[in-house]
Amino acid sequence: MWAVTENGFYLSATNGKMLQIYGGASLQVIERMMNRDSIRIYLSRPDITDREIEAVCAVLQGPNLSLGPKVGKFEETFTKYIGRKRAVAVNSGTSGLFLCMRALGIGPGDEVITTPFTFIASATPIMMAGAKPVFVDIDPVSLNIDHSQIESKVTDRTKAILPVEVFGNPAGIDRVCEMANKHNFAVIEDSCEGLGSSLNGKMVGTFGTMSVFGFYPNKQVTTGEGGMILTDDEALADICVSLRNQGRSKEGGWLGHERLGYNFRLSDINCALGIVQLSRIDEIKAHRRQVARWYQEMLADDERLIVPFEPDGCEMSWFVFVVRLADGFTLEQRNRVLEAMVSRGIEVGNYFPPVHLQPFIAEQFGYGQGDFPITASVSQRTIALPFYNKLSKDEIAIVCKNLKGILDELL
Numbered sequence: 001m002w003a004v005t006e007n008g009f010y011l012s013a014t015n016g017k018m019l020q021i022y023g024g025a026s027l028q029v030i031e032r033m034m035n036r037d038s039i040r041i042y043l044s045r046p047d048i049t050d051r052e053i054e055a056v057c058a059v060l061q062g063p064n065l066s067l068g069p070k071v072g073k074f075e076e077t078f079t080k081y082i083g084r085k086r087a088v089a090v091n092s093g094t095s096g097l098f099l100c101m102r103a104l105g106i107g108p109g110d111e112v113i114t115t116p117f118t119f120i121a122s123a124t125p126i127m128m129a130g131a132k133p134v135f136v137d138i139d140p141v142s143l144n145i146d147h148s149q150i151e152s153k154v155t156d157r158t159k160a161i162l163p164v165e166v167f168g169n170p171a172g173i174d175r176v177c178e179m180a181n182k183h184n185f186a187v188i189e190d191s192c193e194g195l196g197s198s199l200n201g202k203m204v205g206t207f208g209t210m211s212v213f214g215f216y217p218n219k220q221v222t223t224g225e226g227g228m229i230l231t232d233d234e235a236l237a238d239i240c241v242s243l244r245n246q247g248r249s250k251e252g253g254w255l256g257h258e259r260l261g262y263n264f265r266l267s268d269i270n271c272a273l274g275i276v277q278l279s280r281i282d283e284i285k286a287h288r289r290q291v292a293r294w295y296q297e298m299l300a301d302d303e304r305l306i307v308p309f310e311p312d313g314c315e316m317s318w319f320v321f322v323v324r325l326a327d328g329f330t331l332e333q334r335n336r337v338l339e340a341m342v343s344r345g346i347e348v349g350n351y352f353p354p355v356h357l358q359p360f361i362a363e364q365f366g367y368g369q370g371d372f373p374i375t376a377s378v379s380q381r382t383i384a385l386p387f388y389n390k391l392s393k394d395e396i397a398i399v400c401k402n403l404k405g406i407l408d409e410l411l
């Protein structure tokens with residue numbers, strides 16, 4: 001049974017008590033919710049306007065669904081936005097990172113240093129190339145690889161460093177590059193989460209020898225699926241162009257193949273979508289910044305939570321909004337909070353379980369509990385809250401009210 005009072009919106013629970021569900025929400029939102037069976041606040045939603053739909057339809061009505069002009073146009077728009085010489089569109093961020101390995105000649109016997117606190121697809125392309133991911137623990141504030149620990153993991157097999165701007169935060173990427181330059185290592189910058197962020201005015205995606213963005217629908221800019229490799233090195237870009245297209249050569253035509261290649265092409269349909277999305281990046285960033293600010297305003301005073309902020313010198317393009325329980329809370333407590341949020345119709349995530357503890361990686365490389373203590377401690381307390389361009393202040397109030405209520409009940 002529903003009840004709306006001055007203080008909010010109540011639902012009668014099975015034990016006869018009234019649960020306050022939407023305290024603080026406006027009547028409009030409450031009415032919207034009442035017309036549904038239950039609340040549903042999504043973790044992520046794409047933001048597609050009529051312009052994207054028209055652009056995609058125009059491609060569908062034309063002759064070039066793939067290998068047409070939209071691919072080059074998307075790449076050109078991207079190079080201009082990021083400020084690099086070359087861009088190579090591919091069908092995912094994972095494919096892009098793998099092609100970087102291939103273009104840089106990384107293979108069996110080689111080691112690539114990376115972070116264990118990331119999405120798994122930072123590490124798997126290293127393994128797909130036959131090389132070994134060597135993990136280095138993270139900085140407890142930025143949650144990015146701790147540059148001061150990298151040196152201790154360098155061996156004569158180290159070929160590259162693969163830093164990630166986790167959750168879109170570029171803090172420390174400059175220090176990683178300084179360290180890599182000193183040793184003459186390539187940097188493969190995994191910028192899949194950081195499109196539009198910058199550090200001291202330098203855009204994410206301009207730090208690495210090669211950099212990769214991803215366009216899965218939860219990203220700042222989506223193409224449905226897709227990715228983009230960026231580099232200033234013409235030769236590396238040319239190899240990627242060949243690798244993504246069955247190893248074809250520039251001169252060899254459709255059936256001339258000069259190397260082992262793949263079909264990692266991004267279609268014109270996806271690229272048309274990406275062109276419009278990228279043209280809206282400032283508006284998208286502004287929406288996401290506003291959503292992040294509302295969360296910060298509503299949660300910052302809660303001592304049970306660590307709330308993300310924009311680090312000094314960084315302009316964040318917010319990818320997700322991940323709070324974490326304060327030091328001392330356990331994995332079990334965090335998981336109970338996640339379950340309770342989901343049971344109330346609010347989608348949340350546990351970004352990220354440590355990559356080195358994914359069973360197939362732990363087994364192959366001998367990693368275990370106790371390795372990388374900061375990663376272990378952080379990742380057991382994270383709660384990714386609903387986050388997307390059009391999330392309203394009222395919906396954020398619902399999320400925060402529920403989160404605080406659950407913390408009151410459970411912790």
Ligand SMILES: Cc1ncc(COP(=O)(O)O)c(C=O)c1O
Pocket residue numbers: 091092093094095118119121122164190192193214215216226227
């Ligand atoms: C840090 C990071 N690296 C790599 C990827 C892989 O990108 P994709 O899903 O496009 O393959 C992602 C995507 O979620 C990511 O967040």
